Amino acid sequence: MSRSLSTRALVLPGLAFLLVVFVVPVLFMLKVSFTGETAAGDYFSRFFGSGAYFSVLITTLRVSVVVSFLTLLVGYPISYFIYSRPERQRPVLLFLVLVPMWMSVLVRTYAWMVVLGRQGMVNSLLLDLGITATPLKLMYTTGAVYLVMVQVLLPFMIVACFSGMSEIDHTFVRAARILGASPGYAFRRIFLPLSLDGAVNGFVLVFMLSMGFFIVPALIGGPKDTMMANLIEIQVEQADWGFAAALSVVLLVATIAIMFLIRAASRRFTFSLAEGTRP
Amino acid sequence: MTRRPGIFLTAYFWIVIAYLLMPVLIIVPLSFGRQEFMHFPPRSFGLRWYVEYFSSTPWLESTFRSLRIALSSCLLSTFLGCLGSIALERGHMPWRGFLSGMFASPAIVPQIVFALALFIAAVALGMTGEELLLIVAHSVLGLPFTILIISSALRQIDPTLERAARIMGAGPVRGFFAATFPSLTPSIVSAAIFVFFISFDELIVALFVMGDKQTLPVRIWTDLRFELSPVIAPISTLMVAFTVIAMGIAEFLRRKAVQQKSQMGKS
């Protein structure tokens, strides 16, 4: 009992830190914002009353979910590849994945403009090869937002998936193989469910980061690619703290709701994978 | 799973790496351009922007400041996150769900709101413009990631081994370090990487609270408002080159050590 108490106490430094640096200032700011001439409820009805604002929320959710799925689909096999290499090669391969992170997102966004622009590399190539007669519109589209956001967030996903995989106790997989399971079967029934924890982590991390993105959509998205974070930034610029706080609360609730859904869905998915019957 | 991956997976890996490295491939040649504007491909080559970078104290200072802050906050955040995760996973914690939610909140509350809130607190306490303030802020922003990654690793690690060590007479700290810590290392390292890069590229909080002590992203951003100075190209290039070289040396030393060991074994 005393041991578990002293283990519990380990949460205190982090918790105290979180309270002092984050929770108290943010709650204070929300309190200040909502105690003005305008009642808090009016800010929310302003949000839900205007179709434009609501569609920004929908855009934010859509972009975040799509980006999270894309990074998972692209990233999981990469992590698996790195994991399947001999142990001494892994750091070098992981390092390759992390190299682009040394460039600020702003700089990377500008680099992508060079690639995707009207007279950019892709268009020059297509024109030279005669595939198109007029330059394609690649920049300032939702597709460009996905392409760049996935590039920015992919390393996070790969690292999360990989660290999930490297915790798997290999005796399980080996045992399955000794008992006569095919490699594919062992992968599906044992490795995949066990590595899913890391994949779900990666998904959640990328999702949370996406919900707060605004630089990439603002610089290379189309006219309709406005994100919630962008809208909140505009309110802070105008010193309309009340509306900024209301928008944040909306974003917060939406994010938490989606995260619950992800957790619930992944639990059922892992369960159904692991509970499959032998062939 | 040291089964050889198929040719398809290998090819796929290199395609994705090319995609990830695309901005690097663009920025490196740009850094050797000589024009006022970022134009690809550069029309004339030279070291103009490298000279500009190395002769500019503000740029150099902000580079080192960013590195310093990122390193400090990744250490602090990983340490706190590690302790917190152990408590959450091994302490039979009451209110565990609520506490996990609390720790996730800095990643969910929009950064600009946190930035403004922290700014109000910092102004009230007269501590704007302190590097320590930003280190603390970035550590908080990193906590959700460290807790998430390390907790999930702890859930997968069998506590029996640590229990066995304790029964054999190891103290709680020694028991942890001998039995659990080794399998926890990959997650701790990846958590630290997360926080480092989140801090290294964080703009909004730094813009609010740092005053005259600009970090690299702030410096890039303030420049971007009027013009995009090509100085950012050599900075990015140097960062990449520096890490590639460091990694290369580390890899070389490791191979040499392995070689020496095997030779010693033979003699």
Place this chain on the structure above:
Amino acid sequence: MRRIWAALLLGGLMSLSTASVWAAETIIISGSGGSLTDVQKSVYQEPFTRKTGIQIQNIATTNRISALKAMKLTGKALWDLTELSGPEYQQAIEGHYLQPLDWKVIDPENKMPKMAKREYGLAVASYSTILAVRTDKLPKGKEMKSWKDFWDVKDFPGPRALQKGALDNLEFALLADGVSKDKIYDVLRTDEGVDRAFKKLDEIKPYITTWWTAGAQPVQMLANGDVYYTSAWNGRITKLAADGVPARIIWNEGSLKPSFNSIPVGAKHPKEAEQYLAFTISDAKMNADFAKQMPYPGFVPKLYDYMSKEQAESMPTYPPNVAVQFESDNSYWAKWRAKLDERFQAWLLQ
């Protein structure tokens, strides 16, 4: 009990900080940062420090109205002097964040034009949102001269860009619709006028490749050839031409905006800040030096005596350029910007 907790929290935070103490002779200026501040440092601040011994510390800021609001809330002013855009200046006055300036100290000889001397601020610099054109992409024998031409997609085909937001665009739309420069804000102050502007924007909307959000964007897009015609801040367009990109500023119907330097309420060194302001307008040659490096000139008389004609022609406050532009109305935008931006956002999503 609650107080003890609060004290503990405060104490914890305090002990983290190594309370910053400023020497009495340091003034803190909040500005744009980046290369603009670098030039201010070398042209104004270093000579000022040499002359008076007063040190200057520059901090780069955005969201200044929110920051001023936070300072008022906590009762602590961090800045002695702050740069403010026109609408920000108006908002800051309405929030009572600024203190009045003592013009007897700043401009004892009374030489500055009235436009630059406001109750709470000195107009220190100016910039324009102008029409910028890639001249090599113009149809043969044609010149783009006005916003009417910008709207004319038949005679001037090609990709275009405008800034994201209502500011400037409503004015440009009305000009394209035939409203004269001096009537713009009369029209915009009526509901029908705003509707008219949005209706005119409907026409151009399908031809806008992107709505830019950062000042560097239109410049970069012109350089890449992503757009042929765009609204832009005047600053770097002239340098594009020097760099081999055939781009030109159309001053006609540009939106001229002064930006201000003001002293926040509760500033610790208001006297020194006023001394600094006085110094910056004391010498026209110094102002010319600044404008040559950063084409955002102030309003000091005789400024253009120290510039070549070619240099002067690239400045927003050069008299012949002023004559063809209109002055952006701060009080209008301070009052309506939030509402109009909201409508603009909704309009974009339609």
